[in-house]
Amino acid sequence: MPRQAPPEQPPARPQPRRPRHAPADPEPHGRRPGDLRGGPPPERRPRPPARRRRSPNDGVPPDENPTEILDLGFDDEADEYEDDHESYEDYDEDYDEDRAEPQYFDGDDDEEPPRTRRRHGKRLFGWLAALLVLALLAGGAYYGARELLGFGYEDYPGPGERDVLLHVEDGDSTGAIAAKLQELDVVASSEAFVAASEDDQRVLSVQPGYYVLKTRMSGAGAVGKLVEPTSRVGQMQLRAGTQLDDVTQPDGSVTPGVFAQLSAASCADLNGKSTCVPVEELRRVAETADLAELGVPEWAIEGAERAEPRRRIEGLVAPGVYDVQPGWDAKRLLTEVLTTSATRMQAAGLPDAAGSTGYTPYEILIIASLVEREAVQQDFDKVARVIYNRLEAGQRLQFDSTVNYVLDRPEVRTNDHDRLRAGPYNTYQNTGLPPTPISAPSAEAITAAEEPADGAWMYFVKCETNGLSCFADDYSEHQQNVADARRRGVF
Structure with missing residues (x-):
């Protein structure tokens, strides 16, 4: 009999490859209990249901007319993807053992991690903030102690020693005044004066001028002395209508003229010595x-030189406030006031505005002085027109003010005897303007002389108790105004 071939053996199943670092199988041939050849496959653990997110449409009733959704076939692919990939929970625990250990790469050993740098930055900022707070506290404590205890600047303790003049100029601040006082050795330091002035607001009202103080005063003492009214010296306040010489009033009192007022302004008692300049020296x-x-401005020199010497600067000292330094001589005092006056008259329009009047700037100044003495300000332009009309007509001005000027009397009215006096200032006897101004005209009077009112008036007379005048075109009307004023007791 033919020999039968042995039954065919199935091919051997390859042994599963053990993970590289897995431990040896507890059973021979690397099989777990029950993992027999040909045995049933291991039972697969059920996949936990996927957690469903809450939809914003939960609880909303279904739409009766739902929008038709087109099937683009993406759902099937998504299902296949889910079947082929297990959830995170299905991974074998051995997966963690197969993962490589995390490795760290060495960098610059000196570089700190970001968190450490941030921590150090916060710490540095905190130290800086603490130092700033300490500095502010220290500064406040120093300032408070300086205010309470008086340290932090030099200060003299005494009331002062020698007299000295301080010149406060226009625009000087408290600090500027303090610096000048320190330079004059009135105070030991400017800080001493500034600190003391903070408690006395009167310092803010100190006007430009000259003030007598003493050297080596305390800051508080210098402040108190500066604000005393008697400390200011060298001031002259000249009113409009003032003339060079004194004027005797009807009651016998004397109104000081320019020379007398300037002499008084020059006076101060400095360390027992008087600085007064006599009137006679000023006049000389x-x-x-x-x-x-x-x-004297150039435009006034020719007219002033024609006048008699004692009256040649009459009307050239303009009204206003002047500050002169005690100790100046007569020439320096007159130069100061005349130079300042020229600037003020230029601001009033002289000499330029005189060009359109037909008169020289010096003649305009003379007209302005007559207006100043003959009328109140409301009538300035009308009186100026009367002067213009009379001069153009060749008629005498017949002003009592010019007659009284040489008599040093302020009265407007004159008598027959006065009007018969001969002299260049007697406008009852002479035609035209007097040779010089007869007083210091104001800026308003100069403006009226430059721009007189329109009118045909030839006469005027004071007819109201407030000084207003009544104006007339002819002599008959003027006589009626005079009679009416006398009847009402105006003059």
Whole structure:
């Protein structure tokens, strides 16, 4: 009999490859219990249901007309993907053992991790903030102690020693005044004066001018002395209508003229010595000194030189406040006031505005002085027109103010005897303007002389108790105004 071949053996199943670092099988041939050849496959653990997110449409009733959804075939692919991939929970625990250990790459050993740098930055900021707070506290403590205890600046303790003049100029601040006081050795330091002035607001009202203080004063003492009214010296306040010489009033009182007021302004008692310049010295310099050197404007020199010496600067000292330094001589005093006056008259329009009037700037100044003495301000332009009309008609001005000027009397009215006096200032006897101004005209009077009102008036007379005048075109009307004023007791 033919020999039967042995039954065919199925091919051997390859042994599963053990993971690289897996532990040895507890059973021979690497099989787990129950993992027999041909045995049933291991039972697959059920996949936990996927957790469903809450939809914003939960609880919303279904739409009766739902929008038709087009099937693009993506759902099937998603299902296949889910079947082929197990969830995170299905991974074998051995997977974690196969993962490589995390490795760290060495960098610059000196570089700190970001978190450490942030921590150090916060710490540094905290130290800086603490130092700033300490500095502020220290500064506040120093300032408070300086205010309470008076340290932090030098200060003299005494009331002062020698007299000294302080010149406060226009625009000087408290700090500027303090610096000048320190330079004059009035105070030991400017800080001493500034600190003391903070408690006395009167310092803010100190006006430009000259003040007598003492050297080596305390800051508080210097403040108190500066604000005393008697400390200011060298001030002259000249009113409009003032003339060079004194004027005797009807009651016998005397109104000081320019020379007397300037002499008084020059006076101060400095360390027991008087600085007063006598009136006679001022008058002598005014009569003999070169007018240009004294500060007389060029446009006024020719007219002033024709006048008699004692009256040649009449009307050239404009009204206003003047500050002169005690100790100046007569020439320096006159130069100061005449130079300042020229600036003020220029601001009033002289000499330029005189060009359209037909009169020289000096003649305009003379007209303005007559207006100032003959009328109140409301009538300035009308009186100026009367002057213009009379001069153009060749008629005498017949002003009582010019007659009284040489008599040093302020009265407007004159008597027959006065009007018969001969002299260049008697406008009852002479035609035209007097040779010089008869007073210091104001800026308003100068403006009226430059721009007189329109009118045909030839006469005027004071007819109201407030000084207003009544104006007339002819002599008959003027006589009626005079009679009416007398009847009402105006003059």
